[in-house]
Amino acid sequence: MERDIYDEDHEAFRDLVRDFVKRHVTNADRERWDANGEVDRDTMKAAAEAGILGLSVPEEFGGGGMLQDYRFRAVVNEEIIAAGAGSLAGAFGIQDDLAVPYLVHMGTPEQQAKWLPRMATAEVVGALAMTEPGAGSDLRGIRTTAKKVDGGYLVNGAKTFISSGATADVVVTFVKTGEGNRPDAFSIVLVEDGAPGFEHGKKLEKIGFHGHDTAELSFTDVFVPDENLLGGEEGHGFVQLMRNLPLERLSIGVAGVAAAQAALDWTLAYVREREAFGSRIADFQNTRFQLADVAATVDALWAYIDRAMRAYANGELSAEEAAKVKFWTTEREWEVLDACLQLFGGYGYILEYPIARAFADARVHRIYGGSNEIMRDIVSRALVGKR
Ligand SMILES: Cc1cc2nc3c(=O)[nH]c(=O)nc-3n(C[C@H](O)[C@H](O)[C@H](O)COP(=O)(O)OP(=O)(O)OC[C@H]3O[C@@H](n4cnc5c(N)ncnc54)[C@H](O)[C@@H]3O)c2cc1C
Structure with a gap:
């Protein structure tokens, strides 16, 4: 379409x-x-x-x-x-x-x-560090603290699964500046590479996205000057996080739909070339029907994500809508990638083929940026509330 x-x-x-x-x-x-x-x-x-x-x-x-x-x-x-x-x-x-x-x-x-x-200019590369070994979905459970001292803060704690975490020059870091887990107990600080006590940990070995670093970070009495408190005021961390989540979730959806489209295109090319039992893989009815399903899904994905991009541009992509977009597009992406990979037979499992890498990459779309279970929770709360 x-x-x-x-x-x-x-x-x-x-x-x-x-x-x-x-x-x-x-x-x-x-x-x-x-x-x-x-x-x-x-x-x-x-x-x-x-x-x-x-x-x-x-x-x-x-x-x-x-x-x-x-x-x-x-x-x-x-x-x-x-x-x-x-x-x-x-x-x-x-x-x-x-x-x-x-x-x-x-x-x-x-x-x-x-x-x-x-x-x-990419002279500075940034990362965003929210997740910790003990707190991912439940971000109010983070333990990394930023304690007020003369002229700044002392940051202590650890983050994990941080994309670009090994290479970042500045890390937008979600920390606790207050007691308890009320929204105003959290702030965001900018931690600079090279600050004493700040370590980029080892790169984590993932099943996909092999060419993009994901790392643990640790903070031991890292001094962060007052000027690196994002926005200049304490207690706004949660609100700041919420402000950016629709964009983060839209972006994952767009990447997912782009991957679904790419998978369809690679598969169309492959099944036209590859032969078995004296005919093209493309000529088997199963292949044709699978491709018809995938093509219709990809059309629907574009229609949905394009609408979401428009809503975002108009400042109308709410948290609930962004959550819906994120989980629905990435679930469909997963189905599309799986169906397409199957049509490659054994080659679909070999990393030399883009379909294999895209399949492995796609898996995390359903996990990060807020897992798809958390997305459904957000959507269902908006639909029926929660006692
Ligand atoms: C490759 C990769 C890159 C990442 N990049 C970043 C990054 O750049 N910055 C960053 O801060 N984080 C990043 N993350 C972390 C990612 O956002 C978290 O892994 C994700 O939010 C899930 O948190 P968790 O791993 O702690 O899982 P948990 O919160 O422990 O969840 C485990 C399971 O329980 C489910 N679950 C949890 N709570 C509920 C609930 N209330 N209802 C139903 N089910 C629930 C989850 O959906 C999941 O299936 C990355 C992760 C990966 C794998």
Whole structure:
């Protein structure tokens, strides 16, 4: 089905992204990121230079000024995921959809001036650290504290599963500054790489996204100056988190739909070529029906996610709607990837094939950004309340 959310600016931008992909997203690049467990900084800088990273940084700070209009980010996701480089799309997403928005929406003018120009060029890469070994879904259970001392805070605790956590220069860190678990007990601080007591732990070995680092972080009496308290006021951490969640969830949905589309395209090409029993795999009725189902699902996914992008652009994507979008799109993505992989037979299980990598990458879409069970909880609370 024809999509109608892009205009000629987006299509011109798509050409730019394709050109970047041609030059910087070769098999050799992808293999290097996978072997190193991270995307190298030169690639991030080249993307920023080409104008496809740093899209969410306001123009006055040297970025693309597209934070409220997700369509350009969607084009980046589509093209990079279609090139089989989910890890690169993930690394871009952490910068543009997670780290930068906290500074744009909640940073003081001084914080914005300090960080955003360098985030626009990828000289500075950011990460967002909420999850801890003992608290993921239940973020009010975090134990990392930031204790007020003269001129700043002393941060103690540990975070885990932090995307870009091994390579980040600045970590937007969710901490406790008060007692108990009321919303105003939490704040966000910007922890800088190199601060004494701040350690980037080992890169975690994952089943997917091999080329994007995910790490543990530890904080032992890390001094964070007052000027690094996000927004300059204590007790706003929860509200700040809530402010950005719809974008985070929309972004996961878009990546999921882009992966579903890519899987369909790879599979169509494959089943036309591969033969068994003297005919193309494409000629078996099962293949044809599976593909018909997948194609209809992918159309529905675009229709839904495009509508969500519009709602976001108009400031109308509520927490409940974003939760719905996140869980529904990523559940369908999973079904699509599974059906497509099956049509590749054994090759679908081999990581050399993009379908295998995309399948492994897709699994975490149902877990992070708020698990899909938590998403359903949010939606059902809005529907029927909760005693
Ligand atoms: C590759 C990867 C990258 C990540 N990147 C980041 C990052 O950059 N920053 C960051 O802060 N975090 C990140 N995370 C963490 C991620 O957001 C959490 O793993 C996720 O929120 C789930 O938390 P948990 O792992 O502690 O699971 P738990 O909260 O322990 O949940 C375990 C299971 O119980 C279910 N469950 C929990 N509570 C309920 C409930 N109330 N009702 C029903 N079911 C429930 C969950 O859905 C899940 O199935 C990442 C995780 C991974 C794997």
